[in-house]
Amino acid sequence: MAKFATYYFKYNHEFAPYEWGNRQKHLAALFAEDSNIVFGEGEPTEEQRAQGIPYRRVFEHRIYHLKCNPDIILMQIANSIDVPMEKKFEHKVEKNEPSLFVIIDNRKGLRTIAIQNRRKAFSAPKRVADILAGEINQVLFSRYCYSLTILPEYYPEDLFKAWEEQQKNANALRFPSSYEMSDGEIMRKVEELKMQGKEFFDDCLIPSILTMATEAKKAKYRGKYTVMPDDKKTALYVDKTTVFMRNLLTLARATNEPVEIVTKGGGTFRCFVESDGGDTDKIVHHKFDDRLLEMLFKGKRPDGQKAESEDIDKAEAMIVEMLGGMKHVSEDVEEAEDVA
Template identity: 50%
Template sequence: MSKFAQYYCKYKYAAGCYDWQLRQQHLDALFENNESIEFCLGEDSDRKVYKHKVYHLSIAPSITVMRFANNIDIPVERDFEPAMAKDEPSCFVIIDNRNNMRTVAIQKRRKAFSDTHKVAKILSQVIDKRLFLDHCYGFEILPDYYPADLFTIWELQQAHTQQMRFGTPEMEKEDILAKVEALKAKKRDYFDDSIMGQILDVCYAQKKAKYKGHYTVMPEDRKAALYVDKNSVFMRNMLTFAEAVDEPVELITTDGITFRCFIDNDGDNTDKIVSHEFDENHLEILFKSRKKDGSKVEPEDRLKAEEAVLGLMNSMKHEVEAIDEEQAA
């Protein structure tokens, strides 16, 4: 499994631009094939080219999957002398350019790029330059951040909140307990660790049995709203647990909207990009003729992989009504 950071693209209106209403078609044209655009930065000896390959989903042609490579010099030793070797590690980028969609998913793969911001910057600069030269308007790719403060969102949405989901941790149990102990000194008005041991026992029993899941909290009466609650022992422990494991809490409203939030905006929580886990093997299948076991990739294998990609993009979609975007220009 890999993590994919959630970004979105934004068209920047410029006075006197033409064919503004065709902006999504213009973006599609840049990814029509591998040669439609070249990703490079710098000039002359400083010029660096980032190779890429594109694949368009047959079930949604305006969703482009791209393998995006970074040329890296690696120091090696040849015949007992220092030398340099070339490596081209890549990451996957998925651009959802369906009608009114603005979503971009970038794989977190440190072997290729130290962070997803670097990939977004390269894409933004090159596409922006090309669209401005050809059509006189700009373009940028921006990150989608988690709402920083769960309680702010919860209070705003409390009349409509139906349930909350708490993610299972990747941290070791001892590390979580140490974090809980450190949180005690912050004197949160919701801090409680009285049943933390039992919560973690269940969590790690689930993990040991190879079950993946969430803790879901909702009112006993399904028609009732889940109001802000810092009083019950259970909820106080769950909120403390969420802060200790440093994972977002999902707040789900009655109309199905999901807000992924951190408990508060202390420390590093102000700079966390929304991310999703996804099996990159689905993406590998789109670019290869053979599976890892050597067997041939059949049409039904690609269709299954495409359906998985479509499901990912539907779960993280950033939608903008064209008329709203034009009025904001």
């Protein structure tokens, strides 16, 4: 499973932007075909200029539009790296082109961009974000006099604060059901938290929860603990009092795992439980099988067989589902608000 860091576009309303209302159409046009935009860095040589190459180093890419919604754009971008090799006692340099995937949600009003975190290709998702923003801004500003910024989406630093803000819309909470830490490490952390005297601390159920998690892992089950109100028509109000909720909150804090607030509109907020300062700058990550993304380009399933239409539909549905959990709604400054 590959990790995808959550980023989002924010359009910058510069002085007298041209066709500001069509900004999402402008972005769509850039990604309509592979050849519509070139990503790279560095000043080109004279020979490269003569060939129409705008950068000294070009990052090759290819584009796929989801059939279920062409405004969701899948891109694969490669980083050509010189790898020193030794063959038959001779030193040679071979080209290696590791790549990663970028998913852009350009549906109306949405600004999400998911960047695969694959260090073999690029040192960090931020480097990819800077490469994309650099070229996109050159085109947008020269044509329409506005620009955009690609920013990371961070975990909210406090679950209770976010929960209170979403009080009327909160429909459910999702807690992690598998943990990177061992049971022993978790219980030692729980003992440390006990000394802090938090009002929501409770550890009476934690050994049982960990036993369930261990058995689920052995049986190769994945999932999350979803907590919803008994009456589906009511909101899930902030609860620090029940034994059940106090144990889940304590366990999430001990394992340093985020909790998801799910709203009635389908939005998801991922938060840490009273996160300490060191966790407030963590970028939200999602996991996805990148072999399915490769399948959309190659037309072959991970097992090498031809991808049928139902395979494509299933993979695209999973992409849409992931984007639903990452949904970033527009925060642009509207033109009318900028008029003095």
